Amino acid sequence: MSVESLSALDRSTLRERSLEALRTAILSGRYRPGDHLGEVELAGSLGVSRGTVREALRHLQQEGLVTAGNRGMLRVNSLTPAEVHELFRVRAALEGLAVREVIASPRRASAAETLRAAVERLSDEDEPAARMEADLAFHLLLCRMSGNSMLVEAWQRLEGRMRVAILNGAAWQVPMMARDRHVPIVEAIERGDVEAAVRVVDEHMSAAADHFAEASEPA
Amino acid sequence: MSVESLSALDRSTLRERSLEALRTAILSGRYRPGDHLGEVELAGSLGVSRGTVREALRHLQQEGLVTAGNRGMLRVNSLTPAEVHELFRVRAALEGLAVREVIASPRRASAAETLRAAVERLSDEDEPAARMEADLAFHLLLCRMSGNSMLVEAWQRLEGRMRVAILNGAAWQVPMMARDRHVPIVEAIERGDVEAAVRVVDEHMSAAADHFAEASEPA
DNA sequence: GACGTGGCGACTGTCGACAGTGCTCCCCCG
DNA sequence: CGGGGGAGCACTGTCGACAGTCGCCACGTC
Numbered sequence: 001m002s003v004e005s006l007s008a009l010d011r012s013t014l015r016e017r018s019l020e021a022l023r024t025a026i027l028s029g030r031y032r033p034g035d036h037l038g039e040v041e042l043a044g045s046l047g048v049s050r051g052t053v054r055e056a057l058r059h060l061q062q063e064g065l066v067t068a069g070n071r072g073m074l075r076v077n078s079l080t081p082a083e084v085h086e087l088f089r090v091r092a093a094l095e096g097l098a099v100r101e102v103i104a105s106p107r108r109a110s111a112a113e114t115l116r117a118a119v120e121r122l123s124d125e126d127e128p129a130a131r132m133e134a135d136l137a138f139h140l141l142l143c144r145m146s147g148n149s150m151l152v153e154a155w156q157r158l159e160g161r162m163r164v165a166i167l168n169g170a171a172w173q174v175p176m177m178a179r180d181r182h183v184p185i186v187e188a189i190e191r192g193d194v195e196a197a198v199r200v201v202d203e204h205m206s207a208a209a210d211h212f213a214e215a216s217e218p219a
Numbered sequence: 220m221s222v223e224s225l226s227a228l229d230r231s232t233l234r235e236r237s238l239e240a241l242r243t244a245i246l247s248g249r250y251r252p253g254d255h256l257g258e259v260e261l262a263g264s265l266g267v268s269r270g271t272v273r274e275a276l277r278h279l280q281q282e283g284l285v286t287a288g289n290r291g292m293l294r295v296n297s298l299t300p301a302e303v304h305e306l307f308r309v310r311a312a313l314e315g316l317a318v319r320e321v322i323a324s325p326r327r328a329s330a331a332e333t334l335r336a337a338v339e340r341l342s343d344e345d346e347p348a349a350r351m352e353a354d355l356a357f358h359l360l361l362c363r364m365s366g367n368s369m370l371v372e373a374w375q376r377l378e379g380r381m382r383v384a385i386l387n388g389a390a391w392q393v394p395m396m397a398r399d400r401h402v403p404i405v406e407a408i409e410r411g412d413v414e415a416a417v418r419v420v421d422e423h424m425s426a427a428a429d430h431f432a433e434a435s436e437p438a
Numbered sequence: 439g440a441c442g443t444g445g446c447g448a449c450t451g452t453c454g455a456c457a458g459t460g461c462t463c464c465c466c467c468g
Numbered sequence: 469c470g471g472g473g474g475a476g477c478a479c480t481g482t483c484g485a486c487a488g489t490c491g492c493c494a495c496g497t498c
Contacts, residue, residue: 013291013480013481013482014481014482015481015482036449038448038449038450039449039450040448040449040450048482048483049482049483049484050450050483050484051270051481051482051483051484052481052482052483054274054450054451055273055274055277058274058277058278059277059281062278062281064372070490070491071449071450071489071490072232072449072450072451073449073450083368083369086367086368086369086370087369089316089320089367089369089370090313090316090367090369090370090373092316093312093313093315093316094309094312094313094373096312097308097309097311097312101308148305148308148309149302149305150302150305150306150308150309150377150380151305151308151309153283154309154313154373154376154377157373157376158369158373161369232450232451232452233451233452234451234452255479257478257479257480258479258480259478259479259480267452267453268452268453268454269453269454269480270451270452270453270454271451271452271453273480289460290459290460290479290480291479291480291481292479292480
């Protein structure tokens, strides 16, 4: 159980690089849910001191990828099916606000255009990880287009948990993130139809919740 | 500019105590928005090492009470009026979900009862700080009663920012947190009237946003 | 054989020190 | 008198080490 060493090429801090390395290590499945993340071991693997990985771990804890167990020991987090449902309901509320604000915005036309372009980049043919990234990027963009910075922040706080949920139920075969699922959202925004937009988002989230909750059931 | 030393009576970690001390120091106004928070100075004031305050500061950063400036230097955060409005709109979305879930819950009756009891504890006569605490406690309880742990989490993430907003526009004289403002929410829940409940929450948040944004305008 | 007990290893909490970096301010030179 | 350079300072980034604590395992005893 280890993670490759850090390259010293860029100019970011070691903490940031450690954070990124750990995040990708967890999200890539190198560490499984429940695995214990020892500071000394990680420090050795990453080639940095304990204090540095410590800060990175604390950040991951805030992101929800890691949770504290007995005596401050950290382990990779996982989500129960119930939590997955809860998570997506919160997401629906947040993104519902997002579409409402996008539609109410004076920049609605250009926002819709940007989103239309983004939805075109959603491909059904890329590999799973890329699809997930594209999907999350689209929804993040949707929040951003609302111009509500607090909304963006709240959404990003949920992003870590979503990645956990998606990782747990790694059922990529279902076209949950297909372009077809997102086009109606953009269309509703283009029409300025708040009702339809919110409803479509709700349905999208509900379906995703069912899917991922079921996929993570056997845990 | 200093903060009193930590008492060594309880059994929590120094980091937790430092975190709490810093939080109350900022929220009490001992440090003003924009003030620089130096690690060495705080470490000296609190009587702990730099690494310890460092972790506490990172936590506060995640909470939104402090923000990173040039070269990683941290300073007390503040909110623009626009951000205050954004913040309360997100809160409205979250608490709207909360009331919807409370009403849809099979435990609606007992939840309403608990909330009714909590709203009775909201007094117009206590001192400002106590009023704020009681208000936030009520809204947190509302989220908790929904049984949605992710919602509670998201709400708590916003709590720090809200305290900043309230601190900025320290206009306690207005009965923004009066009992009258909260009773309609509980009543709508008791009646099971989703429409009314959501609308009341929206109005409550909107009024609060106007109030606090205006109060923090001159900044 | 079961149970209490003492040593041992592993892990986190906390600390003090060193290193690098940008800023400021003063001094010297034109 | 104005501008450039360099020393000094005030930070944060990073590290290695010590201390306290919990769980485990082997050993001895009843």
